[in-house]
Amino acid sequence: MPVTINAHQLGRLIDRTIGHVADEYTEPLHGICLETDATHLYTVASDRYTIAAARYRHHGLDGEPFARTLPAGSLSSLREWITALPGTDPVTVNVTEDRFHFTAPHSTLSIAISLSLTVFNWRGVLRGAMEQTSPTDDAVFPVLDTRLLARFAAADGMIRLRVTADRQAVLIVGEDFLGAQMPARARRAGIGTDDLATLDQVYTTWHHTLADAEPIAMPDGIPAQTDRPRYEVTRDIAETAGDLLKQTLRSTHDMFSTDMPSEALAAYATAGVTAWTAYRYLDALHTADPKLAATVVAETADQLDSGEIGEFAWDAAQQAGHDPKTWSEEYEAWLEARAKNTTTQPSTKEPSTITSA
Structure with a gap:
């Protein structure tokens, strides 16, 4: 029955569903369901109006799958x-009759299970939302409560929506994530007496404002973003990844297509290697945690724009237990030795710490 997953991914599973936990007045749903099958660990939560199911491929299941609900009152303690x-620490999740047991290499946490928290048929609910069909009148569209829709912000950086009918659940899809939201009745949502229940009614309401305009596709009708100043660093993940790949290709192209001094060749090689390494790390981080990747890209852009990355690197090296002062002294000694030898190739090799940096 035990299942193993790393700490970072277990925390992310909880974060992606905790916003959908029902309040204490809906006791059977006042928690997060932890469930396993042969390949995945799932977290599932619902407040009856929304449902969220996230999954991650576990490191191995020992025995039969399980399905139990973590009480909402214990979620803060578990998340802390x-x-x-450390995010890479393996966490083994085991379930006994009345407790969850979370075991890491150096600590253990046990949480009591409330028998009143039953696991509902979330697979059936989501399959129903996925397989529901659209009516022939596709002009009918649902009313969505934006306060409920906001609960899916933690689902993924990008999501897909499937809308089928006015009174049917809207399917919400992300990477390793399935969710659904029930529409509200127009009257309860404060829109009046279903005045805006069809596209024709919306068109009639807005005809006075839009009648003189020619239809234009959205990308063609809104001015494109002007190029940002050269000194500004992008905060967009996709653009950052593209810039890193472009730098890699340019550096490797110039290395093999032109004659250049050895020092320039080394500079191009270093730029290409560094850009490719940064791209691989960013791609892996985005796969593991898109939200964290977006945060890191934004923070890095701010640091680069500040022009103080040397100071940041010095502080980071000290915090990591290195000795940047020694690195600097070694590099200064190498520069001095190179300057003394002006007629032949310097025999003194550049310090490895500087080269690798």
């Missing part, structure tokens, strides 16, 4: 315990 662990 996970946050205190």
Whole structure:
């Protein structure tokens, strides 16, 4: 029955569903369901109006699958315990009759299970939302409560929506994430007496404002973003990844297509290697945690724009237990030795720490 997953991914599973936990007045749903099958660990939560199911491929299941619900009151303690662990630490999740047991290499957390928290048929609910068909009148569209829709902000950086009918659930899809939201009745949502229940009614309401305009596709009708100043660093993940790949290709192209001094060749090689390494790290981080990747890209852009990355790197090296002062002294000694030898190739090799940096 035990299942193993790393601490970072367990925390992310909880974060993606915790916003959908029902309040204490809906006791059977006042928690997050933890469930396993042969390949995945799932977290599932619902407040009856929304449902969210996230999954991650676990490191292995020992025995039969399980399905139990973590009480909402214990979620803060569990999340704090996970946050205190290194993200790569394996966490084994085991279930006994009345408790969850979370075991990391150096600590253990046990949480009591409330038998009143039953696991509902979330697979059936989501399959129903996925397989529901659209009516022939596709002009009818649902009313969505934006306060409920906002709960899906933690689902993924980008999501897909499937809308089928006025009174049917809207399907919400992300990477390793399925969710659904029930529409509200127009009257309860404060829109009046279904005045805006069809596209024809919306068109009639807005005809006075839009009648003189020619239809234009959205990308063609809105001015494109002007190129940002050269000194500004992009905060967009896709653009950052593109810039890194472009730098890699340009550096490797110039290395093999032109004659250049050895020092220039080394500079191009370093630029290409560094750009490719940064791209691989960013791609892996985005796959593991898109939200964290977006945060890191934005923070890095701010640091680059500040022009103080040398100071940031010095502080980071000290915090990581390195000795940047020694690195600097070694590099200064190498520069001095190179300057003394003006007629032949310097025999003194550049310090490895500087080269690798």
